[in-house]
Amino acid sequence: MNPQGTSAIITGGASGLGLxxxxxLHADGAEVVLVDLPTxxxxxxxxxIGAGAHFAAADIRDAQQVGAAVALAQxxxxxxxxxxxxxxxxxxxxxxxxGDPVDFDRFTRVxxxxxxxxxxxxxxxxxxxxxxxxxxxxxxxxxxxxxVAAFDGQIGQASYSASKGALHSxxxxxxxxxxxxxxxxxxxxxxxxxTPILNGLSDEARTSLAGQVPHPKRLGDPDEYAALVEHLxxxxxxxxxxxxxxxxxxxxxx
Numbered sequence: 001m002n003p004q005g006t007s008a009i010i011t012g013g014a015s016g017l018g019l020x021x022x023x024x025l026h027a028d029g030a031e032v033v034l035v036d037l038p039t040x041x042x043x044x045x046x047x048x049i050g051a052g053a054h055f056a057a058a059d060i061r062d063a064q065q066v067g068a069a070v071a072l073a074q075x076x077x078x079x080x081x082x083x084x085x086x087x088x089x090x091x092x093x094x095x096x097x098x099g100d101p102v103d104f105d106r107f108t109r110v111x112x113x114x115x116x117x118x119x120x121x122x123x124x125x126x127x128x129x130x131x132x133x134x135x136x137x138x139x140x141x142x143x144x145x146x147x148v149a150a151f152d153g154q155i156g157q158a159s160y161s162a163s164k165g166a167l168h169s170x171x172x173x174x175x176x177x178x179x180x181x182x183x184x185x186x187x188x189x190x191x192x193x194x195t196p197i198l199n200g201l202s203d204e205a206r207t208s209l210a211g212q213v214p215h216p217k218r219l220g221d222p223d224e225y226a227a228l229v230e231h232l233x234x235x236x237x238x239x240x241x242x243x244x245x246x247x248x249x250x251x252x253x254x
Contacts, residue, residue, distance in 0.1 A: 087164075141185075191213065
């Protein structure tokens with residue numbers, strides 16, 4: 001699918017992978033809607049991108065707020081692209097070294113945002129895509145963001161790995177369900193990328209993480225993620241896939 005003349009929603013669009021994706025799809029001619037929390041820098045980032053970039057403040061778990069973002073996108077151009085980048089991480093052991101169980105709310109919050117929030121956006125955006133006229137045999141493309149933690153989860157990543165593994169697991173059934181509507185669904189599982197989460201670590205910690213990547217021995221650039229999104233949007237034969245984007249890293253237990 002050619003993004004030119006379409007609208008694209010990018011959740012988590014105010015920073016990191018989402019922002020890089022918004023910039024690339026905008027450069028490809030799409031009207032981009034950056035969906036992020038009201039407290040984010042989404043409005044400023046959209047202004048930086050320029051005409052054709054828009055900010056919609058929303059918690060991805062909130063159906064009304066997400067619905068408003070979808071409606072905004074539809075006023076700009078047919079909504080044909082959705083990229084789900086919003087998510088959180090909250091590493092913690094299930095049982096502490098003192099033997100205390102983790103607060104259950106910490107687990108459910110990660111699942112609530114990463115999995116349920118993403119599904120909320122998918123269901124609303126896909127419903128809008130169903131009404132599109134097909135262009136070159138397609139009505140829409142959906143991309144989700146999992147993580148290598150879906151496959152190589154480390155100690156303390158039970159909630160994060162569970163949420164990202166679920167995104168991987170629902171990719172194929174969604175692709176199969178939406179096939180008759182001519183909507184493709186794929187997922188990217190990034191490894192170590194230079195995003196705000198990792199940028200908050202010390203230089204020593206980031207260097208250590210980069211050194212674990214076999215090749216290239218560095219953190220990923222968010223634009224490399226965006227380049228894969230661009231290819232997934234444009235290549236009609238890729239459907240129902242989860243693609244690792246990780247420099248061949250396989251995470252150790254800790």
